[in-house]
């Protein structure tokens with residue numbers, strides 16, 4: 136009763152602290168924060184602009200287009216915190232936004248983290264969350280949160296497989312009886328795809344573009360497998376020889392070729408996980424298949440390529456960008472069931 140009252144005043148928060156986006160989910164209210172993981176600073180200073188409000192969407196608009204006096208920074212890279220102070224301020228901003236009104240109480244939070252993070256990186260997440268105002272803090276592996284969010288029957292004695300392709304990391308796991316049986320986390324995901332497009336534009340078209348433009352190209356015409364109708368897009372950039380702005384028309388075939396390496400790396404990690412798994416569980420996969428989550432799952436026809444290469448059914452989760460955050464919220468809802476398998480720490484509540 137006391138707990139329920141406490142939660143009414145200060146709801147528990149599920150957080151997908153991502154390289155590209157941070158999402159906060161509240162039980163009963165769904166996703167209440169969905170913003171890019173970016174902060175804007177005055178160049179040479181450590182203070183976030185707008186008295187700490189230039190965070191998320193507002194800061195992202197500044198990324199790559201900032202006047203010389205302003206710089207926009209992402210506090211995470213490859214799924215882990217690279218700037219502790221800024222990450223803490225960003226988290227604080229998002230937690231406040233999610234709670235709407237301050238009661239002085241510290242919320243319980245479940246934070247999704249990549250499977251491959253080191254103890255030092257884990258500590259950084261605990262510390263940032265604690266200083267950002269969290270009470271008891273639980274860490275859950277992203278692949279597990281993704282499986283829960285995608286509604287996979289992971290508590291059953293049956294293999295479920297998930298591949299979460301985010302901005303900084305790809306998390307692949309086979310789960311059964313509530314836990315991860317085999318997993319792999321690689322630091323190749325959406326950001327690496329954007330870099331591959333930047334590189335290809337430079338080599339093929341002698342055109343310099345930023346990663347923001349590369350991401351737009353990926354989203355607009357990117358694909359992993361031939362399309363029924365191939366697409367084109369006009370891209371603006373700087374001619375690497377003359378140094379003046381120029382346009383070029385790029386095709387989806389060219390972008391597919393540019394994305395070949397990162398996609399191959401992701402496919403290899405999925406194959407590796409399948410190879411490591413017990414044959415009995417692998418047999419289940421021909422029925423249960425693989426579920427793709429994370430923003431990278433939205434790449435056109437990635438499911439088709441994977442199905443062809445892996446020989447198991449592959450489907451994209453519903454609303455893949457929010458699957459991990461929804462998984463953390465479900466986990467909070469059934470904390471007694473999941474608690475034993477989570478890392479946890481508490482600050483003075």
Ligand SMILES: Nc1ncnc2c1ncn2[C@@H]1O[C@H](COP(=O)(O)OP(=O)(O)OP(=O)(O)O)[C@@H](O)[C@H]1O
Nearest residue numbers: 153154155156301302303304325429430431433434
């Ligand atoms: N339609 C799309 N096609 C391809 N990629 C997409 C699409 N929409 C978003 N993305 C990519 O998805 C990535 C962001 O996904 P997501 O929000 O799941 O990652 P994250 O949780 O922030 O990262 P991580 O889990 O690595 O910390 C970005 O690289 C973005 O470019």
